[in-house]
Amino acid sequence: MECFNYYLANGALPSVGNATAPVAQFVDHPQQQYGFDAFNEALPNDYPEVLLQDSIPYRVAWKSQLALGEPSAQADSISFAIKGISDPATLSLSTPLGNYPVAQRGHDSYGVALPPQPEGEILAELLYTADANADPVVVGLLNVLAYAPEVRTVHIVPVGSANFLAAGAVKQRLDEIYAQGALTWNVEVEPAWDNRRWDLTLDGANLEESGLLTAYPPELRNCITRYQTSHSVNPNHYYLFLVPLAQGEGDLLGYMPRKRKFGFLFSNQLPQSIEAYAVAAAHELGHGAFRFDHWWTETGLPQGTTDNLMDYGGGTTLAKRQWEYIRNPQTVNTLGEEDEDAALTATPQISELADFRNEEGTYTFITPAKTLITLPHTLSEVYFSTGDNWSLQNECSGLYLLPIGTLAFFALEEEGEKNYFYAQKQCGNDQFMGYASANSDISYFDTISHTNLRSISMVSQPCAAPKPYSRYFRGNPMTCLWRNILRGIPNSTRAGAPWARLIF
Incomplete structure (x- = not known):
């Protein structure tokens, strides 16, 4: 396409320059509104290579803008560097819509205002005309991507405390960042949600590893489930919870799995400023809304060495490939990434x-050890495992799966006070250590099952869709059916267990 714009306007190709003809390099303009992706030597395949003036190898940078005809479309500033130009009037930028004059910004630095172009991709040519008798020579090329606008909505949910964030200020910064992909945000800051019951250990968010069927650690899933139970959630919107991060969990600023609707910003890790929260939100929404991977994973470049939004270098730049991901997201094949229904099965309403219920009002479940546990009538909440990680002691680490359908944790309520108990295992092996209290050092002691053996117990089967999120079954653990079901429940280290046996 080189010189094609000039050919359309003049019926002839511009002349071929000599070996001393100048060559321009497009660079960021400090006042640009949309995106610019300059040639990066570390990622050469992202930039088409052409021969400029039939002999000079040239990598073409990328520019984004809002397409012609869109209500808010306007000209955007472009900058380039070129040596040996005595008069900026000898330069012009050419597109299929016309030629645009160039102004000098400084020594060897020039700028041009590029009006909105038709939706799609065009190649803009930078032309140099030495004098009135000379034909133009192409001294630079720029790929321009003109997009129709995209809009997304995010809800910011402060958890357990008041919030200083103003929706308008967060929106402004998010829009500035995502304007690179011609996208804007609707931002709604919700009233503070005074709920700490999601926090099983009452010390902030713990990020122990997720189970195979879910992308969220248990406490974060608990937070999501409780919010969905008490609030109307729009399936087309995104939600960011502001919660503290537990001590010892590192220096992460947020958490949001790719292709998911719910994310978290860790309020005790972030400076109390709009800029810090908005940039962290932009990063996490990149994961959840557009399936962006971390930039070092995507490109192989060293972590923290670039200004990309998805790196840990503090930058906010989006590359051309990421502009495209906004409209054509990458395929995410991670197990448990398909929908929100893979979250921990919860029954907050007992x-x-x-x-x-048993005749006397008690409830019988199956523990991770595949034994029975009977809980009293004061039971107020129950959570079944969908392949979740155990609650590990501080010195333990690794992925140890709770058997699917077994009792993961529960709450007993007396005189208005709830005490949460969660399944624990011993370090180094699969031995079930009982249900530890989240409020004290005392574990739950079952005083019912050994005095009155139950023949009926409950197990939960997770369902992908539609709601409800699970089905409950009852059966006799002494029968062949129950023994087969229990064999089908994977032990904590058996990731390849026959999951299909749980389908009734």
Whole structure:
């Protein structure tokens, strides 16, 4: 396409320059509104290579803008460097819509205002005309991508405390960052949600590893489940919870799995400024809304060495490939990434299990050790495992899966106070250590099952869709059916267990 714009306007090709003809390099303009992706030697395949003036190898940079005809479309500033130009009037930028004059910005630095172009991709040519009798020579090329606008909505949910964030200020910064991909945000800051029951250990968010069927650590899934239970959630919107991060969990600023609707910003890790929160939100939304991977994973470049939004260098730049991902997201094949329904199965309203009560009002479940546990009528909340990680002691690490359908943790309520208990295992092996209290050092002691053996117990089967999120089953653990089901429940280290046995 080189010189094609000039040919359309003049019916002839510009002349071929000699070996001393100048060559321009396009660079960032400090006042640009949309995106610019300059040639990066470390990622040569991202930039088409052409022969400029039939002999000079040239890598073409990328420019984004809002397409012609869109209500808010306007000209954007472009900058380039070129040596040996005595008069800026000898330069012009040419597109299929016309030629645009160039102004000098400084020594060897020039700028041009590029009006909106038709939606799609065009090649803009920088032309140099030495004098009135000379034909133009192409001294630079720029790929221009003109996009139709995109809009997304994010809800910011302060958890457990008041919030200083103003929706307008967060929106302004998010829009500035995502303007590179011609995208704007609707931002809604929700009233503070005074709920700490999601925090099982009452010390902030713990990021122990997720189970195979879910992308969220248990406490974060608990937070999501509780919010969905008490609030109306729009499936087309995104939600960012502001929660503290537990001590010893590192220096992460946020968490949001790729292709997911819910994310977290860790309020005790971020400076109390709009800039810090907005940039962290932009990064996490890159994961969840557009499936961006971390830049070092995507490119192989060293972590923290670039200004890309998805690096840890503090930058906010988006590359051309990321502009494209906004409209054509990458395929994410991670197990558990498909929908929100793979989250931990919760029954915050114990009345949902009324049909499964024992005669005296107690409830019987299966523990991760595949034994029975019977809980009293004061039971107020129940959470079944969907392949979740155990709650590990501080010195433990690794991925140890709770058997699917077994009792992961529960709450007992007396005189208005709830005490949470969660399944624990011993370090170094799969031995079930009982249900530890989140409020004290005392573990739960079952005083019912050994005095009155139950023949009926409950197990939960996770469902992908539609709601409800799970089905509950009752059966006799002494029967062949139950023994087969229990064999099908994977032990904590058996990731390849026969999951299909759980399908009734």
